[in-house]
Amino acid sequence: MAYPHRHENETTTLLSRHMGEEKARHLDGWLERGGYEALRKAVDMEPDEITGVVKDSGLRGRGGAGFPTGMKWSFMPGADDDRPHYLCCNADESEPGAFKDREIMRWTPHLLIEGCLIAARAIRAGHVYIYVRGEFFPVIRILNDAVSEAYEAGYIGEDILGSGWSCDLTVHIGAGAYIAGEETGLMSSLEGRRAEPRVKPPFPAQHGIFGQPTTVNNVETLSAVPMILSNGADWYRQWGTEKSPGTKLWCCSGHLNRPGNYELALGAPLRDIIYDVCGGIPDGRDLRAVIPGGSSTAFLTPDELDCETTYEGLKEVGSSLGTASPIVMDESTCLLKAMRRIAHFYAHESCGQCVQCREGTEWVTKILERIEHGEGKMQDIDNLYDLCEQLTGRTICVLADSVVFPLKSSLDKFRDEYEAHILRDTCTAS
Amino acid sequence: MSGGEGMSDGLHPAVAGSQPYMLADRQGSASRDEPLFESEEGRERLEKILSRYPSKRPALLPLLNYAQERNGWVSGSAMEEIADALELTPAYVHSVATFYTMYNRRPIGRYLVQVCTNISCHLNRGEEVMERFLQETGTRPGETSEDGLFTVMEVECLGACGFATVVQVNDEYVEDVTPEKVPGIVKELRDRAGQGGA
Numbered sequence: 258m259a260y261p262h263r264h265e266n267e268t269t270t271l272l273s274r275h276m277g278e279e280k281a282r283h284l285d286g287w288l289e290r291g292g293y294e295a296l297r298k299a300v301d302m303e304p305d306e307i308t309g310v311v312k313d314s315g316l317r318g319r320g321g322a323g324f325p326t327g328m329k330w331s332f333m334p335g336a337d338d339d340r341p342h343y344l345c346c347n348a349d350e351s352e353p354g355a356f357k358d359r360e361i362m363r364w365t366p367h368l369l370i371e372g373c374l375i376a377a378r379a380i381r382a383g384h385v386y387i388y389v390r391g392e393f394f395p396v397i398r399i400l401n402d403a404v405s406e407a408y409e410a411g412y413i414g415e416d417i418l419g420s421g422w423s424c425d426l427t428v429h430i431g432a433g434a435y436i437a438g439e440e441t442g443l444m445s446s447l448e449g450r451r452a453e454p455r456v457k458p459p460f461p462a463q464h465g466i467f468g469q470p471t472t473v474n475n476v477e478t479l480s481a482v483p484m485i486l487s488n489g490a491d492w493y494r495q496w497g498t499e500k501s502p503g504t505k506l507w508c509c510s511g512h513l514n515r516p517g518n519y520e521l522a523l524g525a526p527l528r529d530i531i532y533d534v535c536g537g538i539p540d541g542r543d544l545r546a547v548i549p550g551g552s553s554t555a556f557l558t559p560d561e562l563d564c565e566t567t568y569e570g571l572k573e574v575g576s577s578l579g580t581a582s583p584i585v586m587d588e589s590t591c592l593l594k595a596m597r598r599i600a601h602f603y604a605h606e607s608c609g610q611c612v613q614c615r616e617g618t619e620w621v622t623k624i625l626e627r628i629e630h631g632e633g634k635m636q637d638i639d640n641l642y643d644l645c646e647q648l649t650g651r652t653i654c655v656l657a658d659s660v661v662f663p664l665k666s667s668l669d670k671f672r673d674e675y676e677a678h679i680l681r682d683t684c685t686a687s
Numbered sequence: 688m689s690g691g692e693g694m695s696d697g698l699h700p701a702v703a704g705s706q707p708y709m710l711a712d713r714q715g716s717a718s719r720d721e722p723l724f725e726s727e728e729g730r731e732r733l734e735k736i737l738s739r740y741p742s743k744r745p746a747l748l749p750l751l752n753y754a755q756e757r758n759g760w761v762s763g764s765a766m767e768e769i770a771d772a773l774e775l776t777p778a779y780v781h782s783v784a785t786f787y788t789m790y791n792r793r794p795i796g797r798y799l800v801q802v803c804t805n806i807s808c809h810l811n812r813g814e815e816v817m818e819r820f821l822q823e824t825g826t827r828p829g830e831t832s833e834d835g836l837f838t839v840m841e842v843e844c845l846g847a848c849g850f851a852t853v854v855q856v857n858d859e860y861v862e863d864v865t866p867e868k869v870p871g872i873v874k875e876l877r878d879r880a881g882q883g884g885a
């Protein structure tokens with residue numbers, strides 16, 4: 258299938274440049290496109306030098322939290338620590354709304370492999386595990402074919418490119434668990450356990466997989482590394498803003514004329530993304546709400562669309578960039594149903610270790626279902642607010658907090674929807 | 688696509704043998720329950736997978752995946768075999784396997800149809816697509832049709848939300864599915880099965 262959409266005027270194709278090109282999947286085609294040049298450069302650099310470039314570029318983690326990548330790498334022990342170090346590439350992609358890592362892996366697997374190796378060199382890792390969600394069968398096949406080619410050609414394995422440096426890489430396949438995308442849940446899963454998140458500290462950089470120093474990075478984060486190393490930190494900073502440099506793959510879904518992936522410099526106004534890049538809403542309907550960064554971010558209303566889509570810009574309006582995955586809902590959308598579906602997801606995916614999360618997400622879902630079936634009471638609104646409180650900041654990982662962002666914002670901003678269902682058993686959607 | 692015959696996948700030996708062939712070469716409607724490590728191929732996969740990790744336990748998911756790929760589901764005897772190979776208890780293997788939603792705990796139909804009804808698909812009539820699949824195949828969620836062809840289930844986000852509604856049929860995604868397209872999809876699968884294909 259061809260790469261879905263590319264918008265001529267607005268998109269900046271750095272990461273997505275070769276998406277849709279069948280030949281880019283294979284090593285010879287990838288080399289023709291300048292592949293593995295950055296790795297060639299990296300093997301001649303000292304690990305800390307590589308980390309320095311990435312730090313200067315201002316690259317931030319694309320897995321949702323936006324943590325500065327270079328800084329994360331610098332937390333890893335240095336050359337005097339002789340324990341084995343590991344890199345885990347988080348390819349569990351399961352935040353509802355997000356579908357970018359799959360595109361990177363299925364079109365440009367060597368880009369990810371190259372990024373993994375450069376990062377591995379920077380953090381002194383001898384083995385990289387790419388943890389891919391198990392549902393991505395065709396993607397896993399493509400990725401494994403690429404890994405095989407890269408091993409054959411000496412880009413992975415012993416004495417990489419004759420540098421004396423060695424690094425292995427293994428594609429590790431998950432089996433259906435959203436929580437395996439949380440970095441410590443991922444580590445548990447990789448060790449052959451239930452994907453239960455762990456209390457931090459100890460942090461992965463000290464005590465990660467197999468008890469050894471580990472860094473976890475997202476697919477898109479690692480895929481941005483080769484171009485940064487090739488072209489330099491200043492080059493990368495020509496896109497985006499001071500605090501949110503570079504480009505981002507946007508995953509646009511919901512009620513849109515042209516849903517799909519678009520690479521944009523960070524900062525484009527959300528309004529432009531919806532109405533220009535994605536061609537607006539089908540059948541000329543009006544916008545009702547948008548969740549800008551994947552299902553675990555707060556709802557925005559149509560009059561909040563002029564915010565800058567950067568980490569800091571979306572924070573200012575009380576939401577977050579998350580995985581840059583706007584889920585667009587038109588005027589016909591029942592927001593109560595939408596919220597119930599989102600809550601159901603978190604209840605289903607709670608690993609169950611923390612009582613607040615296990616019970617709280619269940620309760621939220623039950624109350625929303627009750628309201629949806631016309632059996633709600635006004636007291637339920639207060640109960641939902643109480644549950645928001647109990648789900649915030651009290652658990653091992655932030656899955657519990659994740660449901661609060663959409664829930665609380667929907668209560669704050671669309672209270673009329675809840676009241677209409679409770680008082681009149683009707684919906685405010687048109 | 689290559690089947691699971693020894694090293695015939697043509698891949699570099701370092702590729703951990705976790706190339707998923709799952710379901711693709713599964714002929715006939717009933718899922719199998721073949722021993723995993725009695726065949727040469729099975730033992731080779733085991734060795735290959737173990738060689739990628741510093742200890743045995745991390746090989747657990749790859750081996751459960753392998754069991755499912757071979758048989759279409761993860762049976763009690765498969766779990767015992769895996770426990771044995773990794774020096775874990777069957778109870779431990781069971782507790783891990785049941786944590787993950789992809790492991791089928793019972794034999795399934797030739798076509799495992801998984802409909803995403805999460806938010807982006809919900810906005811694009813995912814629930815109606817699910818209903819329609821149940822109607823067309825005459826099944827209830829998670830149950831296998833009498834002819835052994837279909838098992839239909841609801842799943843959480845498949846990570847392809849821009850192509851809603853997304854439906855996974857065995858190891859492939861079918862994208863942009865509307866309720867209206869469902870009868871055609873089901874018919875095509877029936878035809879494929881009639882011709883002996885997977």
Ligand SMILES: Cc1cc2nc3c(=O)[nH]c(=O)nc-3n(C[C@H](O)[C@H](O)[C@H](O)COP(=O)(O)O)c2cc1C
Nearest residue numbers: 318319320347349350351438439440474475478656
């Ligand atoms: C519940 C939950 C699910 C997550 N799922 C993913 C995921 O699927 N992919 C991902 O890259 N990060 C996911 N994360 C974020 C990771 O914990 C981690 O921050 C990220 O992989 C770090 O990579 P980065 O610094 O490159 O962004 C998730 C976090 C939480 C709390």
Ligand code: SF4
Nearest residue numbers: 608610611614652654
């Ligand atoms: S917050 Fe929820 S998902 Fe996270 S560890 Fe606790 S129970 Fe598990």
Ligand code: FES
Nearest residue numbers: 803808844845848
């Ligand atoms: S919501 Fe259906 S694929 Fe993501």
